[in-house]
């Protein structure tokens with residue numbers, strides 16, 4: 001059956017699959033590609049066209065898409081079956097490229113100098129002109145950036161000539177892939193049609209994610225660069241988020257704090273005169289309101305996910321008192337969309353109706 005990637009078609013625990021199926025897929029498929037100059041050029045072109053490419057890094061294999069295309073980023077969440085829009089790491093070829101996306105502090109410059117290319121991810125404020133799609137950063141004002149140390153990853157990023165959003169190339173909740181075979185076994189060709197071969201990841205464990213938005217740097221996720229190594233460059237203490245209640249929130253918590261500046265009413269089947277409508281699917285049956293935008297007039301959840309954050313921003317800026325959101329099916333990317341909408345609706349104490357989604 002040919003269909004868009006959805007949670008239903010892509011969440012698979014490789015453990016449930018018969019071994020010989022996975023092996024045949026890995027051996028017989030032409031989508032596992034040696035990183036020749038031609039293959040790297042094709043990988044880059046695929047990314048620029050909005051496609052997904054799995055690629056090796058020194059930590060784990062990444063599932064990459066053009067970070068500037070919301071629709072391409074939505075396809076990553078869909079393929080992985082992420083239950084909510086956790087922000088993604090943006091991979092770039094050099095610190096110079098990273099500086100176009102985020103604002104470096106002097107400490108960030110020192111850390112980049114010391115550890116890039118390498119398994120360190122820096123969380124910094126987005127620049128004003130940052131072209132990365134809101135969805136890739138889960139609507140946050142900060143962005144996680146890193147320069148990977150694998151030669152194939154760097155050649156791929158050069159060929160793509162775009163910032164590449166890439167989580168680990170595994171279905172959400174399963175083990176991270178350190179070999180191309182893991183990626184091949186976990187995803188159907190229709191979901192991940194191009195896998196660059198790069199051998200086993202040398203680090204084999206994800207990058208260390210460091211938040212540099214406060215005075216004291218905080219490790220949000222321990223990884224390939226140790227706390228001690230960081231402290232040597234910082235010249236002082238580095239906090240570890242899960243050991244310190246005063247440290248910045250973990251990304252999941254941060255995401256929960258995201259809320260638009262207007263109250264949000266979920267499961268709207270009618271619009272009040274002072275509301276703005278966030279529609280999904282054909283919306284002609286719901287007239288009225290001060291403004292309306294449609295996440296996907298044809299009812300496509302991948303398209304809706306790509307538009308979610310930017311359309312909420314658009315409605316926030318209209319003179320509405322409240323946003324009314326049409327029901328979104330709780331399937332495929334709809335799960336993540338509804339998770340995000342519930343979080344957005346929650347802090348608005350007055351007049352919200354969570355509608356039991």
Ligand code: TXA
Pocket residue numbers: 057059060061062063086087088089119121123137140142143144148166167168169205206207208209211220221250251252254
């Ligand atoms: O080694 C790695 O980092 C691999 C390879 C492919 O580069 N990538 C990876 O990505 O592990 P992912 O999406 O599985 O993990 C991203 C981590 C998550 O813990 C996420 O919450 C955090 O980075 N993160 C991303 N953006 C953030 C932000 N703006 N603020 C705080 N944390 C952020």
Ligand code: MG
Pocket residue numbers: 167168176
């Ligand atoms: Mg992961």
